[in-house]
Amino acid sequence: MSESMAPPKRAFAPIRWMRENLFNTWYNVLLTVVVVYMIGTSVGPLLNWLFLDATFTGADPKDCIGDGACWLFINQRLNFFMYGFYPDAQQWRVDIMFLLLAVAFVPQFIERFPARRWLGIFGMTGLPIIGYILIPGGWFGLEEVQSHKWGGLMLTLILAYVGIIGSLPLGVILALGRRSEMPIIRGFCVIFIEVWRAVPLITVLFMASVMLPLFLPEGMNFEKLLRALIGITLWQSAYMAEVIRGGLQAIPRGQYEAASALGLGYWRKMRLIILPQALTLVIPGIVNTFIGLFMDTTLVLIIGLFDILGTVQSTITDPSWQNVATEGYVFVAFCFWVFCFGMSRYSQNLERKLDTGHKT
Amino acid sequence: MNDTNPPLQPSRSKPWNDPRVRAIFFQVVALAVIAWSGWTLIENTLANMESRGISTGFGFLDQSAGFGIIMSLIPYDATYSYGRTFFVGLLNTLLVSAMGIVAATILGFIVGVARLSSNWLIAKLSLAYIEVIRNIPILLQIFFWYFAVLRSLPTPRQSVDVGGVFFLNNRGLYLPDPIAQPGFGWVEAALVIAIVAVVVIKRWAKKRQQATGQIFPTVKVGIGILIGLPLLAYLVTGGPLQWDVPALKGFNFGGGITLIPELAALWVALTLFTAAFIAEIVRSGILAVSKGQTEAARALGLHNGLTLRLVVIPQAMRVIIPPLTSQYLNLFKNSSLATAIGYPDLVSVFMGTTLNQTGQAVEVVAMTMAVYLTVSLLISFFMNLYNRAAALKER
Numbered sequence: 001m002s003e004s005m006a007p008p009k010r011a012f013a014p015i016r017w018m019r020e021n022l023f024n025t026w027y028n029v030l031l032t033v034v035v036v037y038m039i040g041t042s043v044g045p046l047l048n049w050l051f052l053d054a055t056f057t058g059a060d061p062k063d064c065i066g067d068g069a070c071w072l073f074i075n076q077r078l079n080f081f082m083y084g085f086y087p088d089a090q091q092w093r094v095d096i097m098f099l100l101l102a103v104a105f106v107p108q109f110i111e112r113f114p115a116r117r118w119l120g121i122f123g124m125t126g127l128p129i130i131g132y133i134l135i136p137g138g139w140f141g142l143e144e145v146q147s148h149k150w151g152g153l154m155l156t157l158i159l160a161y162v163g164i165i166g167s168l169p170l171g172v173i174l175a176l177g178r179r180s181e182m183p184i185i186r187g188f189c190v191i192f193i194e195v196w197r198a199v200p201l202i203t204v205l206f207m208a209s210v211m212l213p214l215f216l217p218e219g220m221n222f223e224k225l226l227r228a229l230i231g232i233t234l235w236q237s238a239y240m241a242e243v244i245r246g247g248l249q250a251i252p253r254g255q256y257e258a259a260s261a262l263g264l265g266y267w268r269k270m271r272l273i274i275l276p277q278a279l280t281l282v283i284p285g286i287v288n289t290f291i292g293l294f295m296d297t298t299l300v301l302i303i304g305l306f307d308i309l310g311t312v313q314s315t316i317t318d319p320s321w322q323n324v325a326t327e328g329y330v331f332v333a334f335c336f337w338v339f340c341f342g343m344s345r346y347s348q349n350l351e352r353k354l355d356t357g358h359k360t
Numbered sequence: 361m362n363d364t365n366p367p368l369q370p371s372r373s374k375p376w377n378d379p380r381v382r383a384i385f386f387q388v389v390a391l392a393v394i395a396w397s398g399w400t401l402i403e404n405t406l407a408n409m410e411s412r413g414i415s416t417g418f419g420f421l422d423q424s425a426g427f428g429i430i431m432s433l434i435p436y437d438a439t440y441s442y443g444r445t446f447f448v449g450l451l452n453t454l455l456v457s458a459m460g461i462v463a464a465t466i467l468g469f470i471v472g473v474a475r476l477s478s479n480w481l482i483a484k485l486s487l488a489y490i491e492v493i494r495n496i497p498i499l500l501q502i503f504f505w506y507f508a509v510l511r512s513l514p515t516p517r518q519s520v521d522v523g524g525v526f527f528l529n530n531r532g533l534y535l536p537d538p539i540a541q542p543g544f545g546w547v548e549a550a551l552v553i554a555i556v557a558v559v560v561i562k563r564w565a566k567k568r569q570q571a572t573g574q575i576f577p578t579v580k581v582g583i584g585i586l587i588g589l590p591l592l593a594y595l596v597t598g599g600p601l602q603w604d605v606p607a608l609k610g611f612n613f614g615g616g617i618t619l620i621p622e623l624a625a626l627w628v629a630l631t632l633f634t635a636a637f638i639a640e641i642v643r644s645g646i647l648a649v650s651k652g653q654t655e656a657a658r659a660l661g662l663h664n665g666l667t668l669r670l671v672v673i674p675q676a677m678r679v680i681i682p683p684l685t686s687q688y689l690n691l692f693k694n695s696s697l698a699t700a701i702g703y704p705d706l707v708s709v710f711m712g713t714t715l716n717q718t719g720q721a722v723e724v725v726a727m728t729m730a731v732y733l734t735v736s737l738l739i740s741f742f743m744n745l746y747n748r749a750a751a752l753k754e755r
Binding site for chain 2: 021022024025028031032035036181182183184185188195197198199200201202203206207210211213214215216217291295296298299301302309313316323325326329332333336337340341344
């Protein structure tokens with residue numbers, strides 16, 4: 001007869017977890033100890049600087065006397081960081097646009113939000129028109145606000161939003177052109193895409209601000225913002241085209257053939273069968289491209305536009321505030337991080353949802 | 361019944377319904393539109409340049425530049441030509457890109473592997489690094505390192521002093537500069553001989569292993585030769601190397617090699633930013649190798665290190681290389697952000713100062729864009745070669 005054995009000893013769960021995940025080998029013990037020590041010595045001073053010793057309220061720069069961060073600086077100049085030089089009395093127009101943007105796009109992150117799809121379509125079609133009327137003004141009794149007064153977060157959002165709205169249709173056309181069977185059209189699209197993708201955005205912006213006036217006939221001239229928007233849109237459309245081409249290639253050949261068998265011509269085939277499937281497939285790719293574009297809009301400060309980083313940078317060099325560079329950068333970094341991290345999470349979830357598990 | 365109808369003929373499609381005819385028609389139209397817009401652009405540009413009094417052609421490249429550049433890898437001062445500024449900028453761009461690519465690859469591989477570590481803390485720390493860094497614009501990171509970190513370093517008089525040899529202050533990092541004395545040529549020659557010897561030994565060891573199965577410790581012997589031979593030559597010739605140690609002269613340091621803060625900030629920011637992306641690429645590459653491969657390798661009796669080196673990494677590299685190439689290209693293109701902090705790269709020197717002084721926008725912009733285009737194509741060409749060598753060889 002065999003003796004019944006005692007059940008295996010099970011350690012208390014957290015201790016067992018630690019033994020398995022933190023102290024399983026000698027080098028992991030070493031690494032854990034070093035990392036815990038490093039975190040332990042840096043978290044305290046960091047929290048002190050960020051919150052405990054920081055100055056949040058006050059009247060002017062002299063109130064920042066503690067050792068911590070001077071958030072008063074952000075607090076005082078927040079209006080400038082949000083709207084640039086946009087006149088105070090007209091800022092409700094920008095606020096309406098912020099609100100409409102949120103109404104159109106935040107539901108996209110929430111599954112089963114009612115009319116989510118229609119809000120998205122509104123965001124891509126109706127909203128640009130409203131923005132075009134509301135932000136510059138000059139009609140319907142709205143006071144005109146010239147584009148050199150725009151700035152801050154508002155300008156960053158305008159650049160990214162117009163960039164994406166403009167580059168999406170251009171990207172679709174370029175992607176279709178690159179997959180076309182007509183050699184001249186394909187060749188042109190390949191050259192267009194590859195050239196834009198090979199040069200840095202900064203040279204594109206330089207070109208837009210220096211050379212665009214030379215290209216245009218005498219007397220026809222745009223303001224700086226519009227030139228930057230044209231440069232960004234063309235540059236972005238090349239990246240967009242490559243993302244969409246990926247989607248077009250992922251559609252099985254049978255879909256193309258079936259559409260042709262039904263007697264659909266090229267444009268109807270693309271519009272009704274291929275593009276709806278391809279564009280759904282590449283939404284994560286488009287979101288990722290958008291994140292890249294959103295971060296790259298900061299480059300416009302080099303050609304003298306005041307986006308959110310530009311406004312902060314110009315305030316930091318203001319002699320009345322001393323040593324607030326870190327606070328300014330942390331603030332901008334936080335703004336970008338919240339937007340970009342949110343969007344990248346969204347695209348990762350979508351990717352997981354779209355992954356049917358039987359690709360190739 | 362209608363008797364007047366002619367007998368039914370096979371319907372001939374109209375020429376405008378024939379896809380081939382339509383294709384030719386569309387292409388001719390496209391060509392005409394492109395040619396017309398190109399022509400209009402050129403005409404407008406020429407007219408505009410004439411009315412503004414801008415000269416054309418590349419003659420300006422021979423004129424004297426008349427401005428100084430804070431850092432140059434080739435001899436340069438204000439008396440050199442505009443053409444020279446082009447090469448100074450180009451070399452500075454290539455320098456920071458090469459430094460960034462090497463450092464970002466190393467850091468990226470370390471973080472990518474750490475992300476898969478069995479140590480929970482290390483894995484989460486790598487994840488935090490990746491998620492924080494890659495969601496913050498690169499320009500902001502460059503600004504942070506330059507304006508917030510390096511500018512707040514002490515002044516030259518209060519430099520951080522490491523053993524009286526290295527000095528760190530807000531003007532840069534000062535390192536001792538090795539100066540070759542006569543006889544140093546022997547050390548260089550020894551290094552060349554060592555490299556050749558290692559290559560020969562590696563070939564011989566591979567051939568022997570394929571023939572007999574015996575393994576030769578190539579790595580240990582190779583490192584020994586690479587270090588030992590030049591060291592021996594150095595000692596035999598009596599140490600023909602002098603160090604030019606930087607020293608405080610007046611308000612600033614003189615002598616030695618200077619790593620200017622602009623270069624340091626750009627290098628650190630580009631490295632950290634790109635490494636976050638490379639880490640994700642490495643992680644997904646390693647995860648793409650199926651578990652069966654590792655298990656089969658272990659079943660064959662390979663230990664951990666060999667499994668990684670001979671089975672997992674070669675297969676992971678196939679997945680890693682294509683996206684890694686585009687990260688290298690991104691780093692190269694992002695190096696142009698140098699212009700925002702005044703590091704004298706191609707865009708800052710040539711597209712900035714030279715363009716402003718000469719006003720010849722078309723030539724300067726075309727030359728700069730041509731450089732980026734060429735280098736981008738070269739990088740993808742070499743990475744494609746490597747990719748082809750690493751790709752799965754199927755029948």
